[in-house]
Amino acid sequence: DIFKYSAEELLARSTAQVVHPEDAALLAGTMARLIRDNIVTLEAPRRFVRSDGELVWLSLSSSVMRNVKGEPLYIISSVQDITERKHAEARLLKSEQRLKRAQELSHAGNWEIDLLKGQMWASDEAFRIYGYEPVPDNQLPLSVAQSAVLPEYRSVLDDLLERLLKDDAPYDVEFSIRRSSDVSRREVHSLAVAERDASG
Numbered sequence: 001d002i003f004k005y006s007a008e009e010l011l012a013r014s015t016a017q018v019v020h021p022e023d024a025a026l027l028a029g030t031m032a033r034l035i036r037d038n039i040v041t042l043e044a045p046r047r048f049v050r051s052d053g054e055l056v057w058l059s060l061s062s063s064v065m066r067n068v069k070g071e072p073l074y075i076i077s078s079v080q081d082i083t084e085r086k087h088a089e090a091r092l093l094k095s096e097q098r099l100k101r102a103q104e105l106s107h108a109g110n111w112e113i114d115l116l117k118g119q120m121w122a123s124d125e126a127f128r129i130y131g132y133e134p135v136p137d138n139q140l141p142l143s144v145a146q147s148a149v150l151p152e153y154r155s156v157l158d159d160l161l162e163r164l165l166k167d168d169a170p171y172d173v174e175f176s177i178r179r180s181s182d183v184s185r186r187e188v189h190s191l192a193v194a195e196r197d198a199s200g
Helices: 007-011 021-037 083-106 124-130 142-147 151-167
Strands: 041-049 055-066 072-081 111-114 119-122 139-141 171-178 185-192
Touching: 021 041, 021 055, 021 072, 055 083, 083 124, 119 124, 119 142, 139 142, 151 171
Parallel strands: none
Antiparallel strands: 041 055, 055 072, 111 119, 119 139, 171 185
């Protein structure tokens, strides 16, 4: 049903005839490792081609069945159609790329503060504004970001953040920072909202 073939048509074809050409070597390598190293694959995504020429993404979980001598007899796989999930991931990636480009063009970054961990997530553009090199998980200790703020603005920002968390008072402020990379002074306009759980 997934491949849009009858049972007879599909059984008459080799794996190489239904796997996407760009994934053929990957699939062959996976099958070879299964036999050689006696491993079990879990949710290995691979592309295949249906009878109508359409691409389908399948998640394969495979293992080798052996005889009493340990000799491989065949490979058994369960497959799940994950085409829609892969399409959704591709759309999300494209959306993220567009957002990143828009932030670069407008010199606007965004950030989130985990209040429990005292940790800050920041977009690549926010890192650039503050003069830091982005790190793989885009996490930055809150104290590092706060240290960039010029001293005369620190108490103002602390007060605004406290009022935002306590009363949802507006957090809309302009202040100055000293960039880490070149110690130049930069003027920043920052807006924030508090996200709350069911208990407030």
